[in-house]
Amino acid sequence: MATIDFAGRVVGCCRDLQSEYVRGNPLEQPADAIWNGWGLVQLRRALVDMRSEDASIGKACDVPRRGAYSGRTPLKKVRNFFFSGA
Numbered sequence: 001m002a003t004i005d006f007a008g009r010v011v012g013c014c015r016d017l018q019s020e021y022v023r024g025n026p027l028e029q030p031a032d033a034i035w036n037g038w039g040l041v042q043l044r045r046a047l048v049d050m051r052s053e054d055a056s057i058g059k060a061c062d063v064p065r066r067g068a069y070s071g072r073t074p075l076k077k078v079r080n081f082f083f084s085g086a
Contacts, residue, residue, distance in 0.1 A: 002040060010034050012043050 002023070003014040012021040024034035034040065 002035075002043075010040075012039065 001014045003011055003016070004026070005011050005016075005019045005022075007019070008025055008027050009019055009022045010024045010026065011019050012023055021039070023037055023039040026034065
């Protein structure tokens with residue numbers, strides 16, 4: 001889940017507490033440029049294809065790919081978001 005950190009930077013994951021995966025800053029560029037930028041597009045593609053380890057931030061991820069907090073895995077939530085038919 002992309003998140004805005006304490007300094008206003010968009011990072012690729014809410015668990016990127018050190019802001020190592022900065023994808024942009026909405027104070028410096030339009031939100032659509034950040035959302036459609038190479039880094040977030042690649043991250044979303046890797047998550048949808050269930051290859052989170054292909055994204056540099058996913059290599060150290062400690063969130064389980066299977067199992068769930070609410071009965072659904074984070075990857076299923078991403079797939080449902082992008083392929084819900086809405």
